[in-house]
Amino acid sequence: xxxxxxxxxxxxxxxxxxxxxxxxxxxxxxxxxxxxxxxxxxxxxxxxxxxxxxxxxxxxxxxxxxxxxxxxxxxxxxxxxxxxxxxxxxxxxxxxxxxxxxxxxxxxxxxxxxxxxxxxxxxxxxxxxxxxxxxxxxxxxxxxxxxxxxxxxxxxxxxxxxxxxxxxxxxxxxxxxxxxxxxxxxxxxxxxxxxxxxxxxxxxxxxxxxxxxxxxxxxxxxxxxxxxxxxxxxxxxxxxxxxxxxx
Amino acid sequence: xxxxxxxxxxxxxxxxxxxxxxxxxxxxxxxxxxxxxxxxxxxxxxxxxxxxxxxxxxxxxxxxxxxxxxxxxxxxxxxxxxxxxxxxxxxxxxxxxxxxxxxxxxxxxxxxxxxxxxxxxxxxxxxxxxxxxxxxxxxxxxxxxxxxxxxxxxxxxxxxxxxxxxxxxxxxxxxxxxxxxxxxxxxxxxxxxxxxxxxxxxxxxxxxxxxxxxxxxxxxxxxxxxxxxxxxxxxxxxxxxxxxxxxxxxxxxxxxxxxxxxxxxxxxxxxxxxxxxxxxxxxxxxxxxxxxxxxxxxxxxxxxxxxxxxxxxxxxxxxxxxxxxxxxxxxxxxxxxxxxxxxxxxxxxxxxxxxxxxxxxxxxxxxxxxxxxxxxxxx
Numbered sequence: 001x002x003x004x005x006x007x008x009x010x011x012x013x014x015x016x017x018x019x020x021x022x023x024x025x026x027x028x029x030x031x032x033x034x035x036x037x038x039x040x041x042x043x044x045x046x047x048x049x050x051x052x053x054x055x056x057x058x059x060x061x062x063x064x065x066x067x068x069x070x071x072x073x074x075x076x077x078x079x080x081x082x083x084x085x086x087x088x089x090x091x092x093x094x095x096x097x098x099x100x101x102x103x104x105x106x107x108x109x110x111x112x113x114x115x116x117x118x119x120x121x122x123x124x125x126x127x128x129x130x131x132x133x134x135x136x137x138x139x140x141x142x143x144x145x146x147x148x149x150x151x152x153x154x155x156x157x158x159x160x161x162x163x164x165x166x167x168x169x170x171x172x173x174x175x176x177x178x179x180x181x182x183x184x185x186x187x188x189x190x191x192x193x194x195x196x197x198x199x200x201x202x203x204x205x206x207x208x209x210x211x212x213x214x215x216x217x218x219x220x221x222x223x224x225x226x227x228x229x230x231x232x233x234x235x236x237x238x239x240x241x242x243x244x245x246x247x
Numbered sequence: 248x249x250x251x252x253x254x255x256x257x258x259x260x261x262x263x264x265x266x267x268x269x270x271x272x273x274x275x276x277x278x279x280x281x282x283x284x285x286x287x288x289x290x291x292x293x294x295x296x297x298x299x300x301x302x303x304x305x306x307x308x309x310x311x312x313x314x315x316x317x318x319x320x321x322x323x324x325x326x327x328x329x330x331x332x333x334x335x336x337x338x339x340x341x342x343x344x345x346x347x348x349x350x351x352x353x354x355x356x357x358x359x360x361x362x363x364x365x366x367x368x369x370x371x372x373x374x375x376x377x378x379x380x381x382x383x384x385x386x387x388x389x390x391x392x393x394x395x396x397x398x399x400x401x402x403x404x405x406x407x408x409x410x411x412x413x414x415x416x417x418x419x420x421x422x423x424x425x426x427x428x429x430x431x432x433x434x435x436x437x438x439x440x441x442x443x444x445x446x447x448x449x450x451x452x453x454x455x456x457x458x459x460x461x462x463x464x465x466x467x468x469x470x471x472x473x474x475x476x477x478x479x480x481x482x483x484x485x486x487x488x489x490x491x492x493x494x495x496x497x498x499x500x501x502x503x504x505x506x507x508x509x510x511x512x513x514x515x516x517x518x519x520x521x522x523x524x525x526x527x528x529x530x531x532x533x534x535x536x537x538x539x540x541x542x543x544x545x546x547x548x549x550x551x552x553x554x555x556x557x558x559x560x561x562x563x564x565x566x567x568x569x570x571x572x573x574x575x576x577x578x579x580x581x582x583x584x585x586x587x588x589x590x591x592x593x594x595x596x597x598x599x600x601x602x603x604x605x606x607x608x609x610x611x612x613x614x615x616x617x618x619x620x621x622x623x624x625x626x
Contacts, residue, residue, distance in 0.1 A: 049348075145263070146259060147263075149260055149263040149267065150263045152264070152267060153263075153264045153265070153268045153271065153285055154267035154268070154271050156267070156268055156282040156285045157271045157279060157281070207348075208348050208351050213326060213329075213355060214284060214285075214326075217284075217285070217355065220260075220264065221351060221354060223257070223260040231412070
């Protein structure tokens with residue numbers, strides 16, 4: 001799977017390389033997020049991250065069970081899928097920590113990708129959502145982070161005004177950089193680059209699983225990030241939203 | 248240095264957020280839950296940074312009703328119910344598969360902790376114990392339950408990784424330190440009113456209040472006032488302070504230790520564990536790290552002042568933080584400082600004494616904090 005489909009350059013200097021995501025990494029995320037193998041003890045139902053709410057839905061009713069049956073039936077040279085969840089079983093502690101998808105045998109993971117790209121195209125739809133948010137930000141406007149946070153909180157009484165907002169900020173982790181994209185429907189997309197100036201490649205995409213987290217606080221999370229040593233001075237914000245909500 | 252950078256970033260982000268909230272607060276309408284949550288969290292963050300909130304915040308919070316506070320507590324209660332609880336052990340490393348939604352939840356947990364701090368202050372200013380707020384005990388119970396569930400999945404380093412810059416305001420005995428520690432008190436013990444009647448509406452300090460007192464020395468009047476009326480509580484408090492100090496978890500906050508000293512009429516106050524390298528190391532290339540003792544909030548002064556000691560290479564450095572215009576003079580041993588340094592901190596350095604160390608901090612109103620500290624190696 002190629003993400004993004006084409007190289008994208010951003011106003012803050014970020015470059016997203018159009019690279020193929022390694023298939024094991026891709027399937028790990030497809031199974032974990034839209035197909036709900038999220039390993040959350042409180043996860044409710046088949047779609048804990050609520051990918052079915054998006055328009056169009058990334059996963060539709062009944063797809064999960066059908067896809068799991070197909071994946072469970074894959075066999076290549078005696079090897080099969082090692083995720084117990086596809087067979088309706090609860091994982092053991094060792095299985096929980098094993099991240100089976102990341103070590104899946106080549107023939108099995110390739111067949112798995114074909115299954116999730118076929119009649120029930122969870123994989124391509126998942127990729128489509130990611131492509132959508134990065135393209136929206138790619139035409140965005142660079143603003144100082146203080147202006148971003150101040151404008152964000154000014155809508156604390158009117159969170160509906162945050163519909164349509166997407167934003168991105170770059171976090172520096174030693175030599176590495178991580179670009180985190182947020183969208184108003186709880187979508188989070190990360191791209192990583194190994195050193196400053198190198199093109200960034202896709203890392204993950206998930207929906208903030210807590211439906212109860214207020215939108216302002218969700219977008220304020222761009223003030224933090226994973227143990228970053230430095231955060232960029234600026235954020236890139238969806239242009240149409242920023243210009244429509246000028247203060 | 249990283250901690251200072253994180254504090255600076257958090258301060259700037261928080262103040263930027265409050266500028267936007269001031270606009271929102273000025274719009275018509277009451278203190279709706281989403282607005283009030285944001286205000287409580289940002290104000291709590293500032294307090295944990297030892298800074299004052301802008302003046303508009305006081306006016307805003309004065310006008311908030313108990314029903315609006317109850318709505319906020321209910322909002323938080325509902326949100327906590329949706330936070331993920333991972334199955335299995337998760338280690339958060341830079342190159343790992345990722346923290347996904349758990350990182351958001353951990354940071355939200357810390358933001359809610361800030362809101363709890365502000366709610367506690369709001370309540371006490373109205374001469375009410377926090378536990379008397381509708382839904383308070385249920386919210387604290389839900390948070391404790393989530394903390395205990397998370398403790399089975401996250402190690403401390405991973406949790407700190409997820410907090411990111413918010414680690415700069417993590418208190419020594421804050422919620423993060425409680426991960427995995429079972430609460431010995433049953434929920435029914437939290438905030439039980441003091442009997443017999445006639446001793447005011449303040450109940451027994453609950454976990455949130457005690458935690459702040461032990462971490463930072465705040466809420467001194469409430470906790471120590473209750474201890475003065477309840478021998479049973481005073482005994483429990485003394486035992487808690489001594490136990491935490493013995494296991495190295497009360498290096499912060501001089502206030503509880505001062506209370507204990509008065510309570511026990513003990514002369515010995517502080518001791519510290521020697522660093523891994525002897526203080527008298529001769530090898531200049533083996534740079535010694537100063538052993539740091541966070542004294543926390545300094546009592547009895549007119550403004551918010553906190554201090555820390557650094558011990559190393561035969562010297563003791565007293566570093567005092569406060570807003571501009573509060574402190575007038577700082578003294579450690581025989582070294583007196585009459586002006587703040589370039590970074591705004593007041594610093595006094597003196598040779599490490601063989602016996603007691605005299606500390607004195609004077610503010611511009613004439614109030615003085617003065618104490619003799621015994622410094623010696625821990626047994």
